[in-house]
Amino acid sequence: MTVITEIEDLRQQAKRRVAKAIFGYVDSGSYTEGTMRANKSDLDAIHLRQRVAINVDQRNTATTLIGQDVQMPVALAPVGLTGLNYGDGEILAAQAAEEFGVPFTLTTMSICSIEDVAAATTKPFWFQLYVMRDRAFAADLIARAKAANCSALVLTLDLQILGQRHADLRNGLTVPPRPTLSNLADMMSKPRWCASVLMGKRKTFGNLAGHVKGTKGLSTLMAWVSQQFDPTLNWDDVEWIRKQWGGKLILKGILDPEDAKLAAGTGADAIVVSNHGGRQLDGAISSIRALPQVLEAVQASGNSKMEVWMDGGIRSGQDVLKACAMGARGVLLGRSYIYGLGAMGKPGVTLTLDIIRKELDISMALSGIRDLRDVNQSHIIVPKHW
Numbered sequence: 001m002t003v004i005t006e007i008e009d010l011r012q013q014a015k016r017r018v019a020k021a022i023f024g025y026v027d028s029g030s031y032t033e034g035t036m037r038a039n040k041s042d043l044d045a046i047h048l049r050q051r052v053a054i055n056v057d058q059r060n061t062a063t064t065l066i067g068q069d070v071q072m073p074v075a076l077a078p079v080g081l082t083g084l085n086y087g088d089g090e091i092l093a094a095q096a097a098e099e100f101g102v103p104f105t106l107t108t109m110s111i112c113s114i115e116d117v118a119a120a121t122t123k124p125f126w127f128q129l130y131v132m133r134d135r136a137f138a139a140d141l142i143a144r145a146k147a148a149n150c151s152a153l154v155l156t157l158d159l160q161i162l163g164q165r166h167a168d169l170r171n172g173l174t175v176p177p178r179p180t181l182s183n184l185a186d187m188m189s190k191p192r193w194c195a196s197v198l199m200g201k202r203k204t205f206g207n208l209a210g211h212v213k214g215t216k217g218l219s220t221l222m223a224w225v226s227q228q229f230d231p232t233l234n235w236d237d238v239e240w241i242r243k244q245w246g247g248k249l250i251l252k253g254i255l256d257p258e259d260a261k262l263a264a265g266t267g268a269d270a271i272v273v274s275n276h277g278g279r280q281l282d283g284a285i286s287s288i289r290a291l292p293q294v295l296e297a298v299q300a301s302g303n304s305k306m307e308v309w310m311d312g313g314i315r316s317g318q319d320v321l322k323a324c325a326m327g328a329r330g331v332l333l334g335r336s337y338i339y340g341l342g343a344m345g346k347p348g349v350t351l352t353l354d355i356i357r358k359e360l361d362i363s364m365a366l367s368g369i370r371d372l373r374d375v376n377q378s379h380i381i382v383p384k385h386w
Helices: 007-017 020-027 034-045 089-100 114-120 135-147 166-171 181-188 191-199 218-228 235-245 257-264 287-301 317-325 335-344 346-366
Strands: 063-065 068-070 074-076 126-129 152-156 248-254 270-273 307-311 331-333
Touching (some): 007 020, 007 335, 007 346, 020 166, 020 181, 034 317, 089 335, 114 135, 126 135, 152 235, 248 257, 257 270, 270 287, 287 307, 287 317, 331 335, 335 346
Parallel strands (some): 074 331, 126 152, 270 307
């Protein structure tokens, strides 16, 4: 039996167990994947300061994110097709997050629907919105999130058009997977994955199926989706969404200081410094390197209430500590928890969070930090060329 000690162990196990096209969708980035690699390598380039002979007993990793108590400064990010990595994946991940004490974010492009997840959880979760050309459908999604008692809306701004991901094209990614000879051979070699997905509540986009007018079956639904990402999305639409929603609002996909200034004026509660995990604009700056400039722009705007988070490349508790030392209030985990889900189902998501929490706690202790809320840039060494 494989001993799981780090997120990479879960990644390798997921790679063995999940259908190739689905694993490739999670694991890959756009074009050359340069930005995806930079997200991790730039985090690795930051060093923690080892401190000694400091009382680090009774450490605290807890904090708040937009007023919500969390056991560590982490939320589970919205990830498309989660329920095809393991049957009922969104439900299982939401339950694991709830039990652990961190937020879960359900994506518009989930397999299990808003209503499915709400029926299977006892605490509010967050909902991530992609703005479609069909604004009536977007308004309906917001209304459904309200009805499900979602506690925050995460508006993704960096997917007005879909970045090209070579792995998806090579693997022939479809939802559900197309039963080609190669796909069938791959799936037959992964019986655990097949059984979980076959037993899952849904096999297609749960938030869309049965809710999109004029679509009859999967083929017309997929055609509708491919045409619906809206390149006209602008800051006026953000204001419209904010008024439609009326609750806690998080803007995801901010990478440039100019956009950060505009975001600071929207009334949003938080922004996420993000390049979509290196899945959109290949060649863009890494999230951790963009973070200081975004923070400076937000501070210069005079908006002291809006929180700044980040995602991209977070694979360990050390990464969480570095991001917080660089000024982030919290981070979003995407691939890390999906690897755990694909490897082991719900226990894998819990194990992901346990690994991150333990690494964070030990790294704090060895850095002379008792309370995460006290961490700052004095606890790290940042490359001089930054």
